[in-house]
Amino acid sequence: MSTLNAPAAPAYATAVDTRNYLKASYGPVSWLLTLDHKRIGVMYLVGISVMFLLGGIFALLVRTTLLFANNAEAVDPLITAELYNRFFTLHGAIMVFIVIIPGIPAALGNFVLPIMLGAKDVAFPRVNLLSFYMWMLGTALALASLFFGAVDTGWTFYTPYSTSENSPSGMILVVTGAFILGFSSVFTGLNFIVTIHQLRRPGQTWFRLPLFLWAIYSTAVIQILATPVLGITLLLLIVEKTMKMGFFNPAYGGDPVLFQHFFWFYSHPAVYIMILPAMGVMSEIISVFSRKHIFGYRFIAWSSVAIALFGFIVWGHHMFTSGQSALMNTIFSALTFSVAVPSAIKVFNWLATMYKGSIALQTPMLYALWFIWIFGIGGLTGLFLGTLATDIHLHDTYFVVAHFHYVMAGTIFVLFGAIHYWWPKMFGRMYDERQGAIASILLFIGFNLTFLPQFVMGSQGMPRRYYSYDEVYQVYHVLSSVGSYVMAAGLLVMGYCLFTSLKRGAKAPDNPWGSNSLEWHTTSPPPLENFNGTPVADDPYDYHNLEWDPQIQGFRSKKPMVTSG
């Protein structure tokens, strides 16, 4: 619709508008009502970044509170127990529902998925825009709760605490917000599945898709199959809170443990909604920056699908101490280990891809390498938690907190890597490589300083969600808080690096990294309909066709991948 108002195309172009998508039309309305997947992706990216900062501020407040032991004995503390509980709740809810789940798929997936397929747009552009506005609405509702009885239930909304009479009224807003965010996520996933099925170029077979698309596809399957269950659970929570339905409230004969089953049936697969797209990006970055064909394409592709499927049958491992029967615990423990195998396969294949490659340690690759470290720890510590006997001890301690931060923040690291990777394509500018690298190193050091001590204090018995703790744990908390400040510094450097690049950055070549997937064979930034011609599908990991051209500071295709006309 934005194109309708555009001036007539220049004479040398055919019917296709060759101007890049950023310049095809101007003004806020041309963005807010756009149906262009690239603009929607950029709007997501902006929104998610803002919310990430907000979630990060809450995290810093939490960490600052925990610099001191025995807070409960403090006289007139600056941050009271009530405030602290709201901080960690909001940090969790924002990061999970608003930032990480839509992060890679909605922001970057939206931008690159149709281009990778050689398509002009996603299958349902209007639904895509609707998803974005649902994301906005859900976010707005969740934030509105801050002013109408801020929620202190933790992001898990466990009943009966969340539905009791004295639970804050903001619960209804947050839960409604999460419900809407859920359906935003469903529609994004639905759109992606249909697009991948129907809008591939002729000749682009399933096994010629970039692995990022396999990951996005698997993610979308989880989004479609799991999120509606979260939706109904949240609806039940709302009617429970407002109308005293009694489903999960023992005061009316309901069962709070059943709520946990419902909740984790979504929220465990949600972990894979978060991590799978990151793994997909990893496969792209590792291969491109090693300049070597991805190793074990089919194993990586199928392991994404396997993770998506196994992810549905392991939710009970969040409930080993909840009072569920010993038999269920045993079954869920056994199933849980099944997820470890496909994850390990991916890591080994990435390493094998690097073997004898030509490794360029540019910023996206640095983030990818940090991810191998971080996800290595995150994945391996999962083994302690999948094992029954050790989980009983570690459950709901800081060990778990550290574990899931190593997994989920691993996703954030890849998100950063992906932003740096596709930044030239999105905005047509190169960022300062040195600043990017410094930021990534600061983030990596800060992250490990924050969360490695949490493993130790967790296994020493420090429970999570504690406002006030025994002095023996203070040394670990102080280390952890210092680490969080280092991370904040890293983020500032990264923000500076990316923002300044928009104005001062060198003009980006079409293919700065030497990737062979289709988005790098169009201009940077891409034109409104993605290609000035018809793209030709090829093996996305075959780099023989690309050679470095120092004049454009980028890679050039020996044989053209986009035919005119």
Next chain:
Amino acid sequence: MSRAFTTLAQFDGTFMMPKQGSTVSASVDSLFYFIFVICAVFFALIVGLMVWFMVVYRRTPQRMDPTSNVTHNTRLELLWSVFPSLLLVLMFVWGFRVFVDMRVPPEDAYVINVNAQQWSWAFTYPNGTETEDLTVPAGVPIKLVMQSADVLHSLYIPNFRVKQDVVPGRYTMVWFEAPEPTPENKPHRLFCTEYCGKDHSNMNRNVIVLPKEDFPEWLENADPLIGMTPEHYQEYVADPQAFITAHPEYVGLMPPAVMGERLYTKKGCVSCHTVDGKANTGPTFQGIWGRTEELADGSSVKVDENYVRESILNPGAKLVKGYGNVMTPYQGRIKDREIDMLIAYLRTLASK
């Protein structure tokens, strides 16, 4: 193999694990360190290879292209899928066996009832004694039968490696056996690990392990009111000082008001009612005795024994104006004698 890890874990509180306080601690720790070693090996392998490749295969202007273009190797894939799977099976089986030990209590376990509520624990022994800290005999299997009055809680004793959620509307159970008595001033810690609201982090208490032979004596004297005849009780409430002078065997018995003050904390009153005049979720207790309260329905009532009793057992009956009906009824959760103690305590809180 198992023995080797047991030895490693037997230090009194290791880097990763706290002191071993129960019979299952050692086996949990052995398993923990077994997984730890496997993880360390894999992590070293992954990161080692990664760093090696980073250094050796770094891209330079002279070395733009990779030196190998192998794209797959099914045998390798199967190897690195199957071999770790075997280790996983081992972990699962080991974890399961230790879990069964942790889960199934011996038939003759000594039962202590646990009542959790926001934000306090109450441990009730078979003779009716109720304590805030958990005191158990050494070398005796202990079974805790737990229930919650309000929301989810979770009982966690890190040194015992046990944890179990306490769920309203059903009983949950956890058992342990502590072989060694705790030294003076070094009790085990007990935490609530299921988030339960504002003062979640205050729901932590001590676990004291007494020598087996000292426990019965402790239990008998822990609550002197248990076994006291009604006549003695009347005398004691009327004039504690005179009663103790007359009955030297009750020399350690505290006056009702002091016990009431402890109940004020123990029963959770403290979380909603202040004693310093500030309004909280509920009205302050400062100067409450004899005060005339304006009620929500417009009438008023003088705070006396009957009003206090009614408001504890059925808080919604006469709500003070300006406060919500949010207090959980204590009907069935408090003894008559405890109400007496609380009343005695409230009498002492004159307004300043």
Next chain:
Amino acid sequence: MADAVQTSGASAGHEGPHGHHDPNLAHHFDTMEQQFECGKLGMWLFLATEVLLFGGLFCWYAIWRSNHPEVFVYGAQKLDWKLGGINTIVLLVSSFTMAWAVGCAQRGNRQGLLLGLGITFLGGIGFMGIKSVEYTEKFSHGYYWGGSYNPTHHEEGHAADHADGEHAETADAAHAEAGAADSHGDGHAADSAHGEESVADSAGELAPQEVRPPAALAGLSAERLTELGYEPSKVLLAAEAPGGLAASAPPTSETKLSAEEVRNVHLFFSIYFCMTGLHGIHVLIGMAVIGWLFVRALRGDFGPGYFEPVDLGGLYWHLVDLIWIYLFPLFYLI
């Protein structure tokens, strides 16, 4: 939600034309077939999410029915299967007319299309009408959900004191008397009573303590408990199972249950109102979609070359119908 996908179907129709010959073909599709396939796949996926949305409720129903069959047997006796049956027929007929309308659209029979859509729409109105009669009837008896459940008329003779004693007017009172509070009260009293009579001599000698049955079963005679399949020895085990109690021999729809025996009947009405309510919302959305299709059909938008929105709307209506086909027996018949 449904609107969204409908819009998507429409988006196919209204995307800006870029010199394509067919005005209904969106710019990013190559052919009408591709566009149609996209719409169809998208709709099926959306229907899958709808099924899973209801799936959560069906799951809740299944778990509670297996744990508390008596609640459902008792509750079903309060529903009018005749009204439910009529509603089933109404929906089945409307589903048929919808299918017929789709066929008409494909053949370019505009009259038939309008007639089919019209009858389907009326079917929706009829369904909602009967549903509202049913709801009103339930409300008039005080058969509300959860904490609001407050039955005023009972068929049973001993109903009067039951209503007075147990189900007082306010939700607060209901709260005070309901399951958990009781269970703690009883449990605690039991513990103290037990404790007071046996003072420990030596720790090892103490017998494991008995656990009282959950309060939900209080008030039932021992014989009745056995009849309902309740075994006291199973209590602790059962307490670990979802739902908290065991009833291994489920009562059948023939079993006559009195209000005293069945605790937590309000849960039946909670799930009943939630499931039929959510279904009702879907019927309303479906009616809105059909109304919109009707307007477009009046405008003459559809023909043999372009009937995708009718097809997709039909799919949605069939799903709404299908869900009712499951709800009817689950609540009214078994």
